[in-house]
Amino acid sequence: xxxxxxxxxxxxxxxxxxxxxxxxxxxxxxxxxxxxxxxxxxxxxxxxxxxxxxxxxxxxxxxxxxxxxxxxxxxxxxxxxxxxxxxxxxxxxxxxxxxxxxxxxxxxxxxxxxxxxxxxxxxxxxxxxxxxxxxxxxxxxxxxxxxxxxxxxxxxxxxxxxxxxxxxxxxxxxxxxxxxxxxxxxxxxxxxxxxxxxxxxxxxxxxxxxxxxxxxxxxxxxxxxxxxxxxxxxxxxxxxxxxxxxxxxxxxxxxxxxxxxxxxxxxxxxxxxxxxxxxxxxxxxxxxxxxxxxxxxxxxxxxxxxxxxxxxxxxxxxxxxxxxxxxxxxxxxxxxxxxxxxxxxxxxxxxxxxxxxxxxxxxxxxxxxxxxxxxxxx
Amino acid sequence: xxxxxxxxxxxxxxxxxxxxxxxxxxxxxxxxxxxxxxxxxxxxxxxxxxxxxxxxxxxxxxxxxxxxxxxxxxxxxxxxxxxxxxxxxxxxxxxxxxxxxxxxxxxxxxxxxxxxxxxxxxxxxxxxxxxxxxxxxxxxxxxxxxxxxxxxxxxxxxxxxxxxxxxxxxxxxxxxxxxxxxxxxxxxxxxxxxxxxxxxxxxxxxxxxxxxxxxxxxxxxxxxxxxxxxxxxxxxxxxxxxxxxxxxxxxxxxxxxxxxxxxxxxxxxxxxxxxxxxxxxxxxxxxxxxxxxxxxxxxxxxxxxxxxxxxxxxxxxxxxxxxxxxxxxxxxxxxxxxxxxxxxxxxxxxxxxxxxxxxxxxxxxxxxxxxxxxxxxxxxxxxxxxxxxxxxxxxxxxxxxxxxxxxxxxxxxxxxxxxxxxxxxxxxxxxxxxxxxxxxxxxxxxxxxxxxxxxxxxxxxxxxxxxxxxxxxxxxxxxxxxxxxxxxxxxxxxxxxxxxxxxxxxxxxxxxxxxxxxxxxxxxxxxxxxxxxxxxxxxxxxxxxxxxxxxxxxxxxxxxxxxx
Numbered sequence: 042x043x044x045x046x047x048x049x050x051x052x053x054x055x056x057x058x059x060x061x062x063x064x065x066x067x068x069x070x071x072x073x074x075x076x077x078x079x080x081x082x083x084x085x086x087x088x089x090x091x092x093x094x095x096x097x098x099x100x101x102x103x104x105x106x107x108x109x110x111x112x113x114x115x116x117x118x119x120x121x122x123x124x125x126x127x128x129x130x131x132x133x134x135x136x137x138x139x140x141x142x143x144x145x146x147x148x149x150x151x152x153x154x155x156x157x158x159x160x161x162x163x164x165x166x167x168x169x170x171x172x173x174x175x176x177x178x179x180x181x182x183x184x185x186x187x188x189x190x191x192x193x194x195x196x197x198x199x200x201x202x203x204x205x206x207x208x209x210x211x212x213x214x215x216x217x218x219x220x221x222x223x224x225x226x227x228x229x230x231x232x233x234x235x236x237x238x239x240x241x242x243x244x245x246x247x248x249x250x251x252x253x254x255x256x257x258x259x260x261x262x263x264x265x266x267x268x269x270x271x272x273x274x275x276x277x278x279x280x281x282x283x284x285x286x287x288x289x290x291x292x293x294x295x296x297x298x299x300x301x302x303x304x305x306x307x308x309x310x311x312x313x314x315x316x317x318x319x320x321x322x323x324x325x326x327x328x329x330x331x332x333x334x335x336x337x338x339x340x341x342x343x344x345x346x347x348x349x350x351x352x353x354x355x356x357x358x359x360x361x362x363x364x365x366x367x368x369x370x371x372x373x374x375x376x377x378x379x380x381x382x383x384x385x386x387x388x389x390x391x392x393x394x395x396x397x398x399x400x401x402x403x404x405x406x407x408x409x410x411x412x413x414x415x416x417x418x419x
Numbered sequence: 420x421x422x423x424x425x426x427x428x429x430x431x432x433x434x435x436x437x438x439x440x441x442x443x444x445x446x447x448x449x450x451x452x453x454x455x456x457x458x459x460x461x462x463x464x465x466x467x468x469x470x471x472x473x474x475x476x477x478x479x480x481x482x483x484x485x486x487x488x489x490x491x492x493x494x495x496x497x498x499x500x501x502x503x504x505x506x507x508x509x510x511x512x513x514x515x516x517x518x519x520x521x522x523x524x525x526x527x528x529x530x531x532x533x534x535x536x537x538x539x540x541x542x543x544x545x546x547x548x549x550x551x552x553x554x555x556x557x558x559x560x561x562x563x564x565x566x567x568x569x570x571x572x573x574x575x576x577x578x579x580x581x582x583x584x585x586x587x588x589x590x591x592x593x594x595x596x597x598x599x600x601x602x603x604x605x606x607x608x609x610x611x612x613x614x615x616x617x618x619x620x621x622x623x624x625x626x627x628x629x630x631x632x633x634x635x636x637x638x639x640x641x642x643x644x645x646x647x648x649x650x651x652x653x654x655x656x657x658x659x660x661x662x663x664x665x666x667x668x669x670x671x672x673x674x675x676x677x678x679x680x681x682x683x684x685x686x687x688x689x690x691x692x693x694x695x696x697x698x699x700x701x702x703x704x705x706x707x708x709x710x711x712x713x714x715x716x717x718x719x720x721x722x723x724x725x726x727x728x729x730x731x732x733x734x735x736x737x738x739x740x741x742x743x744x745x746x747x748x749x750x751x752x753x754x755x756x757x758x759x760x761x762x763x764x765x766x767x768x769x770x771x772x773x774x775x776x777x778x779x780x781x782x783x784x785x786x787x788x789x790x791x792x793x794x795x796x797x798x799x800x801x802x803x804x805x806x807x808x809x810x811x812x813x814x815x816x817x818x819x820x821x822x823x824x825x826x827x828x829x830x831x832x833x834x835x836x837x838x839x840x841x842x843x844x845x846x847x848x849x850x851x852x853x854x855x856x857x858x859x860x861x862x863x864x865x866x867x868x869x870x871x872x873x874x875x876x877x878x879x880x881x882x883x884x885x886x887x888x889x890x891x892x893x894x895x896x897x898x899x900x901x902x903x904x905x906x907x908x909x910x911x912x913x914x915x916x917x918x919x920x921x922x923x924x925x926x927x928x929x930x931x932x933x934x935x936x937x938x939x940x941x942x943x944x945x946x947x948x949x950x951x952x953x954x955x956x957x958x959x960x961x962x963x964x965x966x967x968x969x970x971x972x973x974x975x976x977x978x979x980x981x982x983x
Contacts, residue, residue, distance in 0.1 A: 067714065067715055067718045070718070070722075071718055071721075071722070074722050074725070077847055077850060077851070078725070078729070080850055080851060080854045081729070081850055083854070084850065084853065084854055085733075131588070132588055132590070135590060136590070150583075154581065154583075157579065157581060158581070159581060159584070160581060160582075160583045160584065161583075161584045161585075161586060162583055162584070162585050162586070163585075163586050164585050164586070164587050164588070165587075165588045165589075165590070166587060166588070166589050166590065167590045168589045168590055168591050168593065169590060169591050177587075181585065184583055184585060187583065188582060188583040191583070192580040192581075195580060196578055196580065199576075200576050200578055203536055204534050204535065204536060204572060205569050205572050205573055205576065205578065205580075206569060206580075207536070207565060208536065208537055208565050208568040208569055208572065209491065209536075209537045209539055209561055209564060209565045209568070210536045210537060210538050210539065211539050211540075211541055211561055212538070212539070212540045212541070213540075213541045213542075213543065213554075214540065214541070214542045214543070215542070215543045215544075215545040216514065216515075216542060216543075216544055216545065217515075217544050217545045217546035217547070218545065218546055219546065219550075223548065225551040225552050225555060228548055228551070228552060229473055229476060229500075229552055232476070232548075233473035233476055234473070257714070260635075302855065303854065306548065308517075337632075337713075338713050338714060338717070339627060339628050339632060339713065339717075340438055342624060342717055343438060343442055343624055346621070347442075347445070350449075376476075380476070380548065380549065381478060381517060381518065381549075382516060382517025382518070382547075383513075383516040383517050383518040384518065385478060385504050385513060385519065386504070
């Protein structure tokens with residue numbers, strides 16, 4: 042299929058195409074904008090998770106969360122300043138006082154609890170204040186503790202309260218030294234969503250580069266000259282695809298370096314690169330297929346836009362589905378590879394295999410389609 | 420050929436393109452399918468939005484030495500964040516290598532059927548990035564199992580406890596009731612505005628094809644040969660495309676209505692949306708007109724829409740989590756509030772409409788002016804600076820014989836052009852610096868220096884344009900004068916901006932801040948820009964720029980020290 046004498050052809054073509062891509066000022070500009078976007082995303086995530094907790098954000102922002110208490114209730118939590126208020130409407134107190142939350146506690150609640158009566162507290166939250174979530178969590182924790190205490194008192198007259206309230210007794214240990222930790226919400230957001238997104242941006246861009254490459258030749262009428270060269274159609278496509286995948290991987294490496302620079306560790310570097318490269322082959326193949334049906338770059342771009350939209354929905358939309366198919370999702374694997382120093386379970390090789398097969402199939406199919414459409418035109 | 424005829428021809432051309440119609444129908448169907456799914460997903464009060472990849476995020480090991488731990492194991496399995504791996508003995512190696520972030524050990528003595536306390540040991544790898552998440556998720560599952568076991572035991576022991584019920588009330592309605600249906604305000608105020616902006620994002624290919632596509636296919640020459648004014652050609656295309664976008668928005672609003680999603684203040688929302696689309700389409704036109712190839716135009720428009728989208732998301736996020744009064748001026752936020760049924764102050768609505776309209780008129784004028792140039796249509800494309808120079812020469816020619824006015828006009832244009840450019844560059848460089856160096860002294864000082872450089876280079880931008888055409892900046896005094904005027908123009912516009920911002924966040928401080936700024940930075944701008952002006956005239960631009968930058972930076976640094 043690939044004749045030995047024709048291989049220098051692929052190499053030469055690849056080199057030429059690579060030069061074309063790198064010299065294209067627009068791609069460089071697009072890369073620059075992507076850079077700013079990536080930096081912006083990371084920074085916003087960091088900032089957002091910082092400002093929503095006064096404890097975490099303490100380095101950046103001096104803030105403490107003020108919570109009003111109506112009634113006899115002790116609230117002691119880190120970053121919270123409790124303010125006693127006279128009894129009244131909690132919502133009104135909220136709007137007047139610049140408070141993140143106001144808790145209303147009915148009088149004599151302890152007696153009511155011991156009698157076995159119903160207890161209802163009212164928590165008014167200023168949800169236009171980003172710190173109110175923190176206040177909510179702190180107050181809820183305090184209420185849970187109080188609730189437990191009351192239940193304990195009630196039960197103590199008849200049974201061992203722990204047997205009913207805390208049946209499971211947990212002993213916690215830690216091993217290993219604690220490094221400078223990133224906030225939990227940030228870690229989950231970053232590795233769960235943002236890192237796969239950032240690493241997939243170059244892959245999406247590469248589909249566009251492939252269609253530009255093929256359809257661009259069609260438009261500039263250099264396509265016929267290219268076909269006349271002593272290379273098979275398939276070799277031409279491979280020659281075009283190699284530099285595109287190479288450029289994509291360079292971008293991915295750049296983003297990983299950017300993340301590491303900010304102290305966000307990305308694990309399994311090589312496995313990750315292989316995974317993304319295989320995925321990229323699939324997307325490049327789809328780009329070839331789209332090129333087959335596009336006469337102009339405008340059509341090609343429309344096709345790529347639809348592809349990217351569908352892919353984004355498939356990869357990132359919060360559809361509730363458990364189980365097997367999701368475990369093979371490449372985005373899922375990217376998240377796992379990037380966030381776990383070592384990987385248990387053997388789905389890695391299977392995913393590689395599946396992607397490899399899929400990639401080759403799509404590229405082949407794309408080349409066939411390209412052929413078929415040309416024969417139709419001629 | 421009248422404007423009407425041109426617009427009609429353009430419209431028909433687009434509609435006859437099967438691919439456009441196909442694309443439109445596809446999007447429409449997508450909308451009809453996806454939006455209701457999201458609507459029902461978000462219709463509860465408190466929702467979490469997990470990405471699918473957050474499922475099974477934390478790998479943990481479970482060592483179960485007892486056979487009677489069904490409730491606990493079930494609780495662990497049900498926790499979506501956990502991925503469980505079962506081991507026969509304590510998996511020290513996996514824990515150290517980082518394959519798992521924690522281990523839950525259930526000793527043989529654990530028996531859920533007994534009524535004793537049940538021991539469980541949890542070991543967390545503190546050095547793992549997922550350590551905190553593991554601790555949190557495991558604690559939740561254990562609490563869950565505890566409460567289930569507790570209920571069981573209460574039934575056996577025949578005792579009862581009551582929970583404290585917490586009734587939550589939110590200042591800003593989290594759930595909106597309208598016409599009998601309940602929606603999360605997040606859905607109506609956040610997702611719906613995003614959905615409504617889709618037509619504009621998908622229209623870029625239309626704009627590109629209409630302007631640059633014709634240029635590349637050479638069909639534009641035929642069009643120009645027709646008896647129509649060039650400005651009419653541009654306007655005709657604009658009317659056709661904008662008309663289609665507006666129809667698309669109407670179709671989407673109708674579709675949402677049919678789905679039973681009740682958007683309040685429908686006409687007010689539509690009007691503001693139409694104004695935003697007007698401004699965006701006009702901007703797209705300018706960019707497309709200036710582009711040489713379809714590829715260039717596509718990328719430029721893609722970048723424009725990405726920037727708009729980011730701005731849209733950011734301002735809506737701020738609206739929901741930390742609203743400030745000045746956000747009223749962002750049309751996106753106004754659209755969001757109106758859609759929710761909240762009110763927006765009449766002045767801010769009017770200002771948005773007027774500002775967007777004025778901007779659109781200016782952008783369309785620019786687009787027509789560009790199309791009027793033969794070098795834009797046939798090539799070679801002029802440099803931006805060259806365009807600026809032409810513009811300056813034009814102004815001066817019109818004000819021939821009134822050099823003071825001419826100079827003032829040039830200086831004014833300088834400020835107007837410099838402000839958005841310097842803002843964009845400052846934001847980009849600021850973000851990069853903060854990212855690489857973190858929020859600290861070094862970053863702040865670097866930002867002061869770089870911002871000073873950016874501003875000083877850009878303030879006299881119109882003067883470079885003039886100097887390139889060898890105009891009258893020969894005399895050092897005149898040059899200094901015009902430099903200073905450029906600086907003055909920049910200062911005035913910058914402060915106008917600040918005043919507007921202050922007007923709606925801290926109105927009481929306006930007078931004080933304005934006096935402070937006038938008293939100090941005015942003098943600074945006059946001096947530094949004057950210096951740069953002299954530098955331009957002398958041809959020894961770099962040294963003078965360095966001097967001006969140093970003065971500007973030194974000034975800001977001194978202020979910073981004093982402030983601290």
